[in-house]
Amino acid sequence: MNRRLNLSLFLSAIYPLLAVCHGQSYAAESPDEAALQAEVHSKGWIVFSSRSDRGDYDLFICRPDGSARTNITRTPEFNEAWPRYSSDGTKLMYRRLHRDQTIDGNRYGEQGILVMAQSNGSQPKTFGDDGDYPWAGWNQDCSQLLCMSQKGFSIVDIASRKIVRTFPRQGFFQQTTWSPDGKWLVGVANSFGTSWSIARLNIASGAATAVNTIDCCTPDWFPDSANVIFSWRTAVEGINNGYGWTQLWRADAEGKSNRLVYAEEGRHIYGGHVSPDGKYVLFTGNVQEDGDPGSSGAPMGLMRLSDAPVIRGKNTELRARFPNAGTGTVLTLPLGWEPCWTFSETPGKP
Amino acid sequence: MRIQTSKLALVAALGLFSVSCGGKANSGTDARMSDYGTVEVTARLVEVPTGAIFHRELYNYATILKYQIVAVHRGKVPDNAIIYVGHYNPWKPRAEAADSRVKNIGGDSRQFRAGQLQRMALETPMDDFFMGGIVDKYFGRHTGPAYWAVRTNDAD
Numbered sequence: 001m002n003r004r005l006n007l008s009l010f011l012s013a014i015y016p017l018l019a020v021c022h023g024q025s026y027a028a029e030s031p032d033e034a035a036l037q038a039e040v041h042s043k044g045w046i047v048f049s050s051r052s053d054r055g056d057y058d059l060f061i062c063r064p065d066g067s068a069r070t071n072i073t074r075t076p077e078f079n080e081a082w083p084r085y086s087s088d089g090t091k092l093m094y095r096r097l098h099r100d101q102t103i104d105g106n107r108y109g110e111q112g113i114l115v116m117a118q119s120n121g122s123q124p125k126t127f128g129d130d131g132d133y134p135w136a137g138w139n140q141d142c143s144q145l146l147c148m149s150q151k152g153f154s155i156v157d158i159a160s161r162k163i164v165r166t167f168p169r170q171g172f173f174q175q176t177t178w179s180p181d182g183k184w185l186v187g188v189a190n191s192f193g194t195s196w197s198i199a200r201l202n203i204a205s206g207a208a209t210a211v212n213t214i215d216c217c218t219p220d221w222f223p224d225s226a227n228v229i230f231s232w233r234t235a236v237e238g239i240n241n242g243y244g245w246t247q248l249w250r251a252d253a254e255g256k257s258n259r260l261v262y263a264e265e266g267r268h269i270y271g272g273h274v275s276p277d278g279k280y281v282l283f284t285g286n287v288q289e290d291g292d293p294g295s296s297g298a299p300m301g302l303m304r305l306s307d308a309p310v311i312r313g314k315n316t317e318l319r320a321r322f323p324n325a326g327t328g329t330v331l332t333l334p335l336g337w338e339p340c341w342t343f344s345e346t347p348g349k350p
Numbered sequence: 351m352r353i354q355t356s357k358l359a360l361v362a363a364l365g366l367f368s369v370s371c372g373g374k375a376n377s378g379t380d381a382r383m384s385d386y387g388t389v390e391v392t393a394r395l396v397e398v399p400t401g402a403i404f405h406r407e408l409y410n411y412a413t414i415l416k417y418q419i420v421a422v423h424r425g426k427v428p429d430n431a432i433i434y435v436g437h438y439n440p441w442k443p444r445a446e447a448a449d450s451r452v453k454n455i456g457g458d459s460r461q462f463r464a465g466q467l468q469r470m471a472l473e474t475p476m477d478d479f480f481m482g483g484i485v486d487k488y489f490g491r492h493t494g495p496a497y498w499a500v501r502t503n504d505a506d
């Protein structure tokens with residue numbers, strides 16, 4: 001107990017210094033935040049989409065504590081969206097849209113041209129034409145793409161650009177992601193009685209099962225391929241005109257249990273992304289339900305998964321449901337959309 | 351004299367109105383109906399379930415509605431069958447429902463009312479023609495693929 005107090009006092013004294021040392025644009029507001037900043041600062045890089053000073057959406061990287069924010073695309077004639085690192089962090093994939101095309105929170109994986117680049121944004125190469133390879137995602141060794149179109153799923157060999165396998169879509173319609181172990185995909189599906197369900201599909205057998213139903217979106221995998229992070233909105237009387245706020249949840253991929261991770265009064269939470277070691281989660285969100293990509297976006301957040309559940313704001317109904325929820329330590333990161341995290345150092349190298 | 355002329359005009363107008371209203375029933379077809387879909391039916395909308403149609407600005411979706419077949423004009427559908435039809439963004443008049451994501455849908459129906467007779471050009475299975483959110487209040491209560499409404503006109 002004394003040791004914890006001493007550490008707290010120590011951090012309290014030095015956290016402004018830590019902030020300066022890390023070149024942070026977001027100063028810690030408490031010793032706990034300073035401690036979390038120090039804890040994650042050197043854990044690789046985050047890539048995200050955000051408005052540049054020219055008004056277009058570019059890709060940026062920053063340290064997980066929000067420092068060292070750097071524009072890595074600088075393409076005023078295009079909007080860039082949905083960046084994802086390869087599993088080893090050496091490569092980057094994203095969609096490039098024309099400047100006059102607004103990023104659609106439900107369709108971004110189908111929009112624009114697929115681009116593959118080095119993880120620092122250099123050597124960008126387009127892959128196909130506008131709208132090709134919709135919802136494309138890499139497998140573990142970056143040799144194949146998993147794509148989803150109205151006709152169904154397809155696995156594409158990147159070197160030959162040939163389709164090596166197809167299988168039925170089974171109601172999946174957006175935000176599909178290939179699991180780290182290559183055996184599953186998770187996405188948003190309409191085939192479980194309610195729209196916007198989160199479902200998992202076994203790539204070998206094609207069998208699909210619901211993970212969580214009713215008004216869910218932006219699912220992503222934990223590194224163990226056995227758990228899923230996702231957003232879920234439950235309508236609550238008296239909250240946001242009875243509409244409720246979208247919250248960040250986790251569930252086992254078999255859909256047997258779920259747990260609240262983070263909820264905030266006054267903001268929908270989207271784009272959950274778990275750190276490569278499974279200990280932290282990134283997210284973004286906005287007052288606007290679609291994440292507001294047509295505007296300026298919202299600050300990203302980072303928290304320890306071990307602190308979950310965390311509730312921010314005066315949501316009494318939620319607090320009654322989750323009496324053990326804390327207010328947690330949550331870092332406020334730069335404005336960003338659909339972040340992705342790698343522990344590799346290569347994104348920050350020239 | 352003036353009054354008599356006015357009365358005559360009124361009677362004539364009422365007569366014309368009566369002929370118009372009591373005339374040929376609206377079959378619901380139009381010049382383009384047969385160009386769309388692989389199935390064409392006239393069917394009665396059985397009901398509009400609570401929560402099946404709502405307007406939410408950021409959500410484009412299709413809702414599944416239940417119909418009783420009255421006549422089959424093209425394609426193979428059993429007479430008097432119950433079919434389930436997906437309509438895109440059902441809160442919009444059909445003529446205004448198409449957008450950049452879902453093209454080539456239309457018709458003259460302005461809204462969906464229980465008991466309404468509609469003539470529809472349909473495709474099936476719906477999944478081959480629409481990739482998006484679906485509100486299905488009949489989930490688990492019907493088998494077989496749903497139809498996708500390409501063109502929807504009101505009929506009498």
